[in-house]
Amino acid sequence: MTKTNGPVLTARALNRATLARQHLLARSALSAIDAVAHLLxxxxxxxxxxxxxxxxxxxxxxxxxxxxxxxxxxxxxxxxxxxxxxxxxxxxxxxxxxxxxxxxxxxxxxxxxxxxxxxxxxxxxxxxxxxxxxxxxxxxxxxxxxxxxxxxxxxxxxxxxxxxxxxxxxxxxxxxxxxxxxxxxxxxxxxGRPAQPVPTPDATVLRYLGAFGPASVKDMQTWAGLTRLRDAFERLRPGLVTFRDESGVELFDLPEAPRPDADTPAPPRFLPEFDNLLLSHADRTRVVPADLKGRSWQGNQAYRTLLVDGFLAGLWRLEEDVVTIELFGGLTRAQREDVVQEAERMLKVMGGSSSYDIRFGTVVR
Incomplete structure (x- = not known):
């Protein structure tokens, strides 16, 4: 992986930047179709x-x-x-x-x-x-x-x-x-219309950075399942800005893309299994702390995940109108209250009944 002498972005800064692109710091007013397009x-x-x-x-x-x-x-x-x-x-x-x-x-x-x-x-x-x-x-x-x-x-x-x-x-x-x-x-x-000719990856690189950046070449290759994307990044380099992560790996980004302060509050979020946020970077420590690597998977099966303060903090399961939340570590009383409120919101949005049972317990048996 290429090293660079650009400004350093900490894991927390990368976390906030990526959450902002993913509309997970603050919810967006985009339509469903526009959101699917933005997230590729x-x-x-x-x-x-x-x-x-x-x-x-x-x-x-x-x-x-x-x-x-x-x-x-x-x-x-x-x-x-x-x-x-x-x-x-x-x-x-x-x-x-x-x-x-x-x-x-x-x-x-x-x-x-x-x-x-x-x-x-x-x-x-x-x-x-x-x-x-x-x-x-x-x-x-x-x-x-x-x-x-x-x-x-x-x-x-x-x-x-x-x-x-x-x-x-x-x-x-x-x-x-x-x-x-x-x-x-x-x-x-x-x-009812033909597929397009095979495109150059350049436009997709820009869209990927808009949804998942700042990111390395290897990050995008992980997301796309492709190799040899370095040339596309090099062609685009004059119009991009570069940083490095705490390991010295070069990261590319769009000049005007949001990069919030690392201390920007990140509300809890309930994500589904296989959410692209956890799958689209070679280095996933911007969302998954190193000591929790592998905790959201078992074999080929991914669990539903809970973010607290922007990072993986637990798993969850929904059975009828019961949400069970398994935490990986302790939360403050305020954080637990925020998690419960977010769970209640999720159930209402997804068409649950007016009666909810939210429990802290064990998801993985």
Whole structure:
């Protein structure tokens, strides 16, 4: 990682700057669609996290706002960064997926044995025909592809289709308060317009800094699941400002982006599992104290997290109208009262009943 002699930003200063970009210092009046665009998408392996992510960040948010945007096809669920499902605006789905397409192609190397003898170009053509004829579940897609390649590994065939094609999960999957199995079609078919040519990463670098900066080249590469982004940062360097973190790593930023004082108050926030705030930097100590590294994960599963004073401070679980909060350390009485008030607000926003039970206890069993 590149070292620099620029001004030093402490972990606390980086924390406040990133929270400000993420609308977690003060909630924003942005619409749900505009917030999804500003944040370059929301991690969405599960259905509910995008809704909770926006509830923590937006004033006046209601889950139905995002759900209606999804029904109107203004936002979609699609595999993009880090090979994970994200909720993106329609425009971003058509541009960010081409940006990371090479990385999706490289994934297929992990399935080489199961795809022996499979013509991947032919697979892409056939898969497109199948899902554009009608949305297909992964099971239906596997079964149809096995007719063409009966000796191939069924799971590898489905992964190849997902990697080769920009497949979106069609509604009602992802809608608030409704259930639906995963059914897929291409983003172009769903939106009725073509994907964009593969862009240079420069514009996305600027947007990333606007949402997650100040950040290093490695930070953005971690967020995007890409490599070799140094050239883009160097092209943009004349229009950026640079700092260094406490380890001497060079950080880039937009000149006019907010960098609040390190002592700016940071209210408690309840974040969903897989929130991008905790996933989008190579060095996560700006949010996760070093002694709590790994506490928000177990295997491949992420827990819902609680921020207090801007940093990871605990986990939470919601079951019906009961919120259980597990703290990693002690809080002052005022901090506990603020956490309870934020939990009450979250429950009201997300459509809970008028009766709430908020408990401090154990989340991880």
């Amino acid at each position: 998408g929301l991690q969405a392996q599960n259905v509910k996290p995008p809704y909770y992510a926006l509830a923590a960040r937006l004033e006046g948010f209601r889950p139905e706002e995002l759900s209606k945007a999804m029904e109107a096809r203004d936002v979609v669920r699609i595999v993009t960064m880090r090979s994970t499902i994200h909720t993106h605006t329609a425009d971003d789905a058509l541009t960010l997926r081409p940006l990371v397409q090479d990385a999706r192609e490289r994934e297929l190397g992990n399935f080489r044995k199961g795809l022996a003898g499979v013509d991947l170009d032919r697979l892409a053509v056939l898969s497109r025909e199948l899902v554009e004829e009608e949305p297909r579940t992964m099971k239906q897609l596997r079964e149809a592809l096995l007719v063409e390649w009966p000796d191939a590994d069924p799971q590898a065939l489905a992964v190849a289709a997902r990697c080769r094609l920009p497949l979106v999960q069609v509604t009602p999957r992802g809608l608030w308060g409704r259930s639906g199995q995963v059914a897929l079609t291409t983003v172009e078919h769903w939106l």
